[in-house]
Amino acid sequence: MTVPNLVEVASLIGDESRAAMLLCLLGGKALPASELARAAHVTPQTASSHLAKMVAGGLLVHESYGRHRYYRLASIEVGLALEALNAVASPKPIRSLRESEESRALRFARTCYDHLAGEVGVALTDKMGELGLVRSQGRDFVVTLNGTQWFREFGIDVEDLGRSRRHFARQCLDWSERRHHMAGALGAALTNRLIELKWVERVPVGRAVRITPSGLMGFKGELGIRFSISGR
Amino acid sequence: MTVPNLVEVASLIGDESRAAMLLCLLGGKALPASELARAAHVTPQTASSHLAKMVAGGLLVHESYGRHRYYRLASIEVGLALEALNAVASPKPIRSLRESEESRALRFARTCYDHLAGEVGVALTDKMGELGLVRSQGRDFVVTLNGTQWFREFGIDVEDLGRSRRHFARQCLDWSERRHHMAGALGAALTNRLIELKWVERVPVGRAVRITPSGLMGFKGELGIRFSISGR
DNA sequence: TGTATAGTTCGATACTAGTCGAATAGATTG
DNA sequence: CAATCTATTCGACTAGTATCGAACTATACA
DSSP states (O other), X not given: OOOOTHHHHHHHHSSHHHHHHHHHHTTSOOEEHHHHXXXXXXXXXXXXXXXXXXXXXXXXXXXXXXXXXXXXXXXXXXXXXXXXXXXXXXXXXOOOTTOOHHHHHHHHSEEETTEEEHHHHHHHHHHHHHTTSEXXXXXXXXXXXXXXXXXXXXXXXXXXXXXXXXXXSBEEEOXXXXXXXXXXXXXXXXXXXXXXXXXXXXXSSSSBEEXXXXXXXXXXXXXXXXXXXXXX | OOOOTHHHHHHHHSSHHHHHHHHHHTTSOOEEHHHHXXXXXXXXXXXXXXXXXXXXXXXXXXEEETTEEEEEESXXXXXXXXXXXXXXXXXXXXXXXXXXHHHHHHHHSEEETTEEEHXXXXXXXXXXXXXXXXXXXXXXXXXXHHHHHHHHHHTXXXXXXXXXXXXXXXXXXXXXXXXXXXXXXXXXXXXXXXXXXXXXXXXXXXXXXXXXXXXXXXXXXXXXXXXXXXXX
């Protein structure tokens, strides 16, 4: 059974420090080496060694800006592999009473590569279905006529998105909620627009995102979604 | 960044011997410990240790029949994770001239968890599209009216399959060909029927499958697909 | 041009984990 | 019951690798 470098990829992910870095990058942002070192709780030397290995293994790519070196996931396949591993690793969304703030925030709202996941992602997706803006079809969502207009008013041109080579509006099952949220080009565009409108904002490090006060009002006014305590 | 046991899962897969065993089991069959030991080229003791770890880690489950102990993948998520890792590991389907018989056979025809993949899987899927039996729709295939009748004549009740909770006819992108083949309930049913008809047969170990002589004739007569040398 | 900062390379250390030989536990067969 | 086969447990050996201190390179800033 001569296998390709599957083993190499898996063992790269199978290290505490490297996995921490990868999960940080799962948000889609590129981060400098120093920040990844902090996230993994290791010294810069150690981090550098890990980063070099992950680049060699095809998991990461880097670009230099001045004396900083920004690392990001090499491809969307890497993100998908991480999510797939997570799905194996967590078949038990037991909400322990004493869970960390960190994981609560993650479960409430986070990015899944480039679109919104967690309770917020699911609630948003559900509401769009409820309002008849989108409709589930197999593994995808399709946008209704009403939806096309709503997205246009919201600042997203559905026609344009449809022309990209990317999957238009795929259903993505995440590990915390056990329901679907919107991924694909539409999911990414929606997320970008929400950030642009400052309804949600990325937190400095990691994949968690926050709902802003104006976001709270916006979600309630535009879509009729009430979030409790903005996730904390 | 407190992560679940993602690291554990990845590091379990990230070992040469264990990966060999997992890929053997990716065919969907349950195999006894001794066979897995042979496949991984390790002693039974070593294999036993690995198997125990993979069971503890939620990758495998086992059932005992007499003095044999059969192991299989614990869930479809495990298979999906393996495929996702493979997609990261092999972004380069360079067909080297001196590739092994083994990988040639694999690329020609293999099972992807429980449905047919490789050249044969893709050719079959393509032809069904060409003949107007199925039609691509987003991430899925839908069966046409003609298709429904064809499948009935072939021994598959499409209506029945549609009632299962499983995805009906998902498009699955495999690593060797870079095109889609049919997965989901319909893909699995089709594969089972082909084995039942003895058009294809599993090889004793691993994921590769063979086209039988009657299969060669059947594929040509029923669907107009000509396979060259039955993969070897 | 000197100094601080970001990042890497090198070398030494320590720990983890894969491996197999030997022995043991069940199950099957004659 | 003895012989045989499958599979596991235990113990010892070994190799691979994550880690950090120290030194080095390169960029930025004053």
